[in-house]
Amino acid sequence: MWNYVVRRLLYTPLIVIGVLLVTFLLFVVVQGDLSTEIAGRSASAETIAEIRAEYGWDKPLFINIEGMKQHGIEALFDSQFVKHFVDTVTFDFGRSRASKQRISELLWDGAGPSLCLTLPMFVGLLSTSLSIALIIAFARGTIWDTILVVICVLGMSLPSLAFILLGQYFLAYKLGWFPIFGYEPGWSGAKFLTLPVLIGIIAGLGSDVRFYRTVMLDEIRADYIRTAYAKGVSTRRVLFVHLLKNALIPVITSVVLAIPFLFLGSLLLERFFGIPGLGYMMIEAIGNRDFKVISAMTFIISVLFVFGNLATDICYALVDPRISLH
Amino acid sequence: MKTLHTIQLIIICLMGMHAGCGQEASPPSSSPEGLVVRYSTLSSKIRGLDPMDIGDTTSSAIGGNIFDCLYQYHYLKRPYQLIPNLAAAMPTVSEDSLTYTIPIRDDVVFFDDECFKATSGKGRGLTAADFIYAWKRIANIKNVSKNWWIFDGRIVGFDEFREYTKTIKDKADVDYSKPVEGLVALNDHLLQIKLKKPWPQLQFMLAHLPTAPVPHEAVNHYGEEILNHPVGTGPFILEDWKRGSKIILSRNPTFRDERYPSEGEPGDKEAGLLTDAGKRLPLIDRAEFLVIQEDQPRWLKFMAGDLDVAGIPKDSFDKVINTNRQLTPEMLAKGIILTKYQTPLTLWYGINMEDPILGTNLPLRRAMNLALNRKEYIKLFANDRAIPARGILPAMFGDFNPELVSPYINYDPQKAKQLLVEAQRIHGGPLPTITMTMGGTDSTARQIGQYLTRTYKAVGLNFQVEYMDWPTSQDKVKNKSAQIYAMGWYADYPDSENFLLLFYGPNGSPGPNNMNYKNAEFDELFEQMGTMPSSPERKALVQKMEQMVIEDLPCILTSHPIAFALHYNWALNRKPHVFGEGHLKYGNIDVERRHKAKTG
Amino acid sequence: MIETPLIEIEDLAISFPTGDDRPGHRRRVRAVHNLNLSIYKKQTVGVVGESGCGKSVTALSILKLVPQPPGKYESGQIIWQDDAGQNCNLLQMTEKQIRAIRGNEIAMIFQEPMTSLNPVYTIGDQIMEAILLHQNVDRRQAIQIAADALDDVGIADAVSRLKEYPHQLSGGMRQRVMIAMALACQPRLLLADEPTTALDVTIQAQILELLRELQDKRGMAVMLITHDLGVVAENADVVAVMYAGRIVEYGSVHAVFAQPLHPYTQGLFNSMPRLGNQNHRLSTIPGNVPNPANFPPGCPFHPRCETVDADPKCSSDDPPLLEVQEEHWVACWHTPGYNTGRQTRPKVEYRREEAEVI
DSSP: OHHHHHHHHHHHHHHHHHHHHHHHIIIIIITOOOHHHHHTTOOOHHHHHHHHHHHTTTSOSSOOHHHHHHHOGGGGGOSHHHHHHHHHHTTOOOBOTTTOOBHHHHHHHHHHHHHHHHHHHHHHHHHHHHHHHHHHHHTTTSHHHHHHHHHHHHHHHSOHHHHHHHIIIIIIIISOSSOSSOOOSSGGGHHHHHHHHHHHHHHHHHHHHHHHHHHHHHHHTSHHHHHHHHTTOOHHHIIIIIIHHHHHHHHHHHHHHHHHHHTTOOHHHHHHHTOOSSTTHHHHHHHHTOHHHHHHHHHHHHHHHHHHHHHHHHHHHHHOTTOOOO | OEEEOHHHHHHHHHTTOSGGGOSOOOOOSSOGGGOOEEEEEESSOOOOOOTTTOOSHHHHHHHTTTOOOSEEEOSSOSSOOEEESSBSSOOEEOTTSOEEEEEBOSSOBOOOOTTOTTTTTOOOBOOHHHHHHHHHHHHOGGGOOTTGGGTTTTBTTHHHHHHHHHHOSSGGGOOTTSOBTTEEEEETTEEEEEBSSOOTTHHHHTTSGGGSOOOHHHHHHHGGGGGGSOOOOSSEEEEEEETTTEEEEEEOTTOOOOBOOSOOSTTTTTTTTTTTTTOBSOOOSEEEEEEOOSHHHHHHHHHTTOOSEEOOOGGGHHHHBOTTSSBOHHHHHTTEEEEEEEOSEEEEEEEOTTSTTTTTOHHHHHHHHHHOOHHHHHHHHHTTOEEEOSSSSOTTSTTOOTTOOOTTSSOOHHHHHHHHHHHHHHHTSSOOOEEEEEEOOSHHHHHHHHHHHHHHHHTTOOEEEEEEOHHHHHHHHHTTOOSEEEEEEEOSSSOTHHHHGGGOGGGBTTSSBTTOOOOHHHHHHHHHHHTOOSOHHHHHHHHHHHHHHHHHOSEEEEEEEEEEEEEETTEESOOOOOSSSOOGGGOEEOHHHHHHHHHO | OOOOOSEEEEEEEEEEEOSOOSTTTOOEEEEEEEEEEEEOTTOEEEEEOOTTSSHHHHHHHHTTOSOTTTOEEEEEEEEEEOTTSOEEEGGGOOHHHHHHHBTTTEEEEOSOHHHHSOTTSOHHHHHHHHHHHHSOOOHHHHHHHHHHHHHHTTOSSHHHHTTOOGGGSOHHHHHHHHHHHHHTTOOSEEEEESTTTTSOHHHHHHHHHHHHHHHHHHTOEEEEEESOHHHHHHHOSEEEEEETTEEEEEEEHHHHHHOOOSHHHHHHHHTSOOTTOTTSOOOOOSSOOOOGGGOOSSSTTGGGOOSSOOOHHHHHOOOOOEEEETTEEEOOTTSTTGGGOBOOOOOOOOOOOTTOOO
16 A cells, blocks of 8 residues: 555656646736736836846746856756746745735635634534435435435525525524624634534535435445344444445545645635635635736645545545555 | 726725725724724725735725825815825925925824834834835835836936836845935935926825835835835824734824814814814724625624624615615614715726727717616616716816716717717628627626617617626736726826826826727827816816817716715714725724614 | 244235325335244245245345335234243334344345445454344454354354455355354344355355254254245245245145145246256246236236136135145135135144255
């Protein structure tokens, strides 16, 4: 297995180069020049040229042949992409073009609140929906199954915005059970996070329960479940020991792939409840054409993804003895 | 400058969010430690607090209370009038209008800050050199400041200084002591500015936040992080900044002796706006700003009494405002007060005059203006909160021409149809489909797009709308590939020049004249007008120029929005103010009343 | 002295919904219909029939493993003679009581050894689960018992095998593991639901042989469900032939094999390959097993019955199971002597002698 892990890790630089190249092409090459925007009102050709030089946009994209002719071989790599790549992989993300804030600080400041929101939401959603799915799997064919499935479908068909608007209006404003809006770091912030976390869980339950229910029902009809019952195993043990571990494989897939996105936060919840996370940062950055921010986030997510995928494979191997990593 | 996009503007206006009331305040029940605290919101995250880089309204709303400029607008008097702020008096202008001499107050000190190492943290006194230093930072190309346009080509020797900075490799090596002929500190408290040619608008620039002084100690100490460590001379200091979530300003204990104005316009006294006359500013101890980007939480916080001030969210408009355009009894019972006021804002659909179909076809542009039912448009898309535009200048401008009439800026579909016949003749065949570039893909954008398409179909003009994101649409406008697009202009200062520059030929794309309107006569008048001080002759000139624009119609004029803002009766000294920033110091809070209202 | 059966199924009826949920079409059908069957200690009862005839449901019902819903026990009782010789009705037991029976007193093995083991646990864990559940032993002892159980079913190197996962074993090995798991708690009755169907022929014989050995050794009773008369002939003491949820013929293996009475049983025999009769084409029973949702009225077999010409009685009245000869029951209007048959509960105490071949 260690062989496999090391081999997979060796692929990481390739994947990262690929991701950086694609974002670079998309945002630097395709979107064109931002110098006129930066120049603002005083957009003389001269100013624009100066701005381009300031940002290094006057350099060649990939390799600097001219530079090499003039200054020798080491100047060959004096290009936009090489600089961008070196900066990124050394985690020197630089400063946001729009706000001039240090990107690493923006990410660091935002990741905490985002995770404070998404981690409990994720864990809560996963455990709740798995439990409900197990209950449904146990009660399949009864009226309870039907009722829960109908509720799930209703829940799925309501957009999450509806849950947010209603939850905030009734639970926070009308009933005053929760603060309407706000955030504080540390434990004192828990009161602010409770409602958004709850809403996030409830809004996500419908689709998650339906998905896990399908997974569970596929398993509960399996012969080994009947065997377990025939041994005299209790229903609870059948569900939580025999069924759950088998059902974990599709669960792991959906869970591990979701983890990199936890870091990104939740766009709507953050905006509506005032959690200063990263949820909106990507969209703002795209709107501002803040290439460095976009690229930094893409980079981090792709790295998380590589590790996430590796973690998935390792989890598979841990859960399912039929899978071995070579 | 704030070039805004119609849709964004409409949304902003619906929320009552714009420069004038960017610093919305909001109050929870009681003030900690017996301080007078004001609670308010910002509608977006602030970016940074270095005056050199400040460009967005939200950052300005905060920065304007931390930094002071040489001049400021009188809080109560209308029309808007500049008065000294850091300056001790209005400038002395030489005979040839080229040399400005500005005395600077000698009782102003910067905030106490660790950057003042020589005085072990005690803020030092403000000098004339601090202004020159701050402006040189803007000029320094290595800083890529967006605000260079303020000084570009205006001050003797300053452009040369900018050239000099281009030759320096490292930002840190730029020598700020290098003299600039037009910027001289005659002594510690006397600043002299020499202009290349007369430029009366300079005075407005000296009230514009980016021209606020910055101590070189702070820049040297904090380096690039200066944007998070503002060291100013203003009434408030930045006490806490939780990025993207909350900003707390607190009273600057070393703020100079500035007093609440003792006179205003007629009616101000009756409105209670002079109750605090002569009191030392600021009147409140603390101001908390929550960053709330969505309507519902902002509105609920306001309804719960946690905010002093709010705009009216679109979805709640009918609940708040009755058919008589007044507050509903429910709102009145809560002690909410409605303020309606004009903004220096005009909205239109720009027409690219370099477009081969539209640019050469005046009857077509006239027909497009005639086909639009502005009243209906305003009702549908602005909750009736705007007045139809007849010209470029909003009525608050001194040069506004109440007699300005164009036979083509009204609703007359019959006439539009007739003009289209002529337009076809000029075009030499059936008119192709006109494409509008819409910088927005949300439902409001689509509703507007559908409305305009219907409007032009009705008079027999093929019209279509391309939806895209805002930056993409801006690109199309800047590279002149858009035919028609939504535009608006929110004036930076109360001078018609600020609107007319949008039609000045040399300002063509990517400059602010994105209609690429070119009229040699207009350009000549603009250059002439730009150097004239305020006078009846200048006014006549402005009105002539406005007339020229509505004759040539490089745009489909739509409306001048009217802002609706709400505040609780415990938020005192609220007077709409649409120019400049930093009005927080005038505001007051009736803490008693707020406490009573909140505890029932 | 009359011996009491180890287990006695009386008038058992189990129904399922047809799955047709249209209003007005919702109804339930009986997968098992008035079924009577007895198993004595150390006896092997072979239950024969085509798939869908209700054999598996009958076995599952003994352990109350018929999923409810959709299944429903309509009537009947299953009397179980417990360790102390007391009779109790399994169907009346609480969940907890029946759990104490399952895997302990009555164990079950299934047709599909490939899928009947949990793929993500070691076979040791799975065998030990039942031991730890039913026996008062600690984990170390449980490992020993499990290893012994593996040893008993002929798996060498049992202790290290305990750590293996099902996918590491062949089909035959897995069925041995299933048997080891079922027998680990020394049950008194083993329900073997087509235990060899999924295995290839040589392995089939080994497994059946193993079962026989263990039955003799442990003295347990076996309910052997199969569609293969050959398996019955070699292993069973008593045969119950099922068709459409009913027992249509019942008797000792001698009686039934010597003289199959029911046309369906006769059809089964005719479709069985026999040595020395190779030129004879195998006959098949025409038609299909009726869908439980749509059993024909009257005798459920009548649409396929070739022995008798159309008799209106066959298509209108369902024949009860009558004892037409001593210890030989049948349900067919046209069986000779059926008119004088007695309505008795089918019970046969017979156990064959060792090495007796039929």
